[in-house]
Amino acid sequence: xxxxxxxxxxxxxxxxxxxxxxxxxxxxxxxxxxxxxxxxxxxxxxxxxxxxxxxxxxxxxxxxxxxxxxxxxxxxxxxxxxxxxxxxxxxxxxxxxxxxxxxxxxxxxxxxxx
Amino acid sequence: xxxxxxxxxxxxxxxxxxxxxxxxxxxxxxxxxxxxxxxxxxxxxxxxxxxxxxxxxxxxxxxxxxxxxxxxxxxxxxxxxxxxxxxxxxxxxxxxxxxxxxxxxxxxxxxxxxx
Numbered sequence: 001x002x003x004x005x006x007x008x009x010x011x012x013x014x015x016x017x018x019x020x021x022x023x024x025x026x027x028x029x030x031x032x033x034x035x036x037x038x039x040x041x042x043x044x045x046x047x048x049x050x051x052x053x054x055x056x057x058x059x060x061x062x063x064x065x066x067x068x069x070x071x072x073x074x075x076x077x078x079x080x081x082x083x084x085x086x087x088x089x090x091x092x093x094x095x096x097x098x099x100x101x102x103x104x105x106x107x108x109x110x111x112x113x114x
Numbered sequence: 115x116x117x118x119x120x121x122x123x124x125x126x127x128x129x130x131x132x133x134x135x136x137x138x139x140x141x142x143x144x145x146x147x148x149x150x151x152x153x154x155x156x157x158x159x160x161x162x163x164x165x166x167x168x169x170x171x172x173x174x175x176x177x178x179x180x181x182x183x184x185x186x187x188x189x190x191x192x193x194x195x196x197x198x199x200x201x202x203x204x205x206x207x208x209x210x211x212x213x214x215x216x217x218x219x220x221x222x223x224x225x226x227x228x229x
């Protein structure tokens with residue numbers, strides 16, 4: 001069974017600084033998708049960024065980028081120039097290419113200090 | 115505006131009562147999902163449906179039931195058989211058969227409290 005592990009229950013970052021959230025996963029599949037979702041205090045789940053496993057280039061969305069290491073099964077999220085609005089719970093998730101189910105990690109709470 | 119609605123936002127029930135959580139989407143998505151979220155845990159899949167009149171159990175289906183009579187609606191019933199029903203419930207949907215098929219969109223959630 002596929003599993004997703006987020007080893008950091010909580011992280012803190014100073015406003016305008018950079019922070020990296022860790023995620024590792026376990027799968028025997030070669031083709032799959034990886035996601036980072038953000039859940040702010042409103043509890044609305046918002047897609048931050050996604051990565052297709054067949055793409056070697058790391059995905060980037062404005063201040064958010066990933067470091068995808070397929071061999072190591074690692075998928076970390078880097079947030080640059082952190083803002084107060086980035087404070088949220090962040091979930092890493094995995095889905096095989098031909099599957100329907102998302103498998104989520106336990107989440108990392110990110111606190112942003114002003 | 116297209117999106118997913120879940121109602122109500124907060125729901126309170128007495129133990130032993132069945133309760134139905136609503137999920138409606140106007141995104142014309144084929145697939146719909148129900149997740150449960152507990153403190154300190156990620157989202158766990160309860161049920162999902164890929165097409166109308168068809169649905170499959172997820173990882174924690176015991177004590178729950180669903181129906182999919184219309185494409186836009188996927189209600190979840192929490193039965194009295196669910197031992198720990200108090201949780202936050204999230205509904206999601208996904209379009210299939212297109213290049214965006216891999217992204218799930220989420221509703222705002224329903225907080226269910228059973229006492």
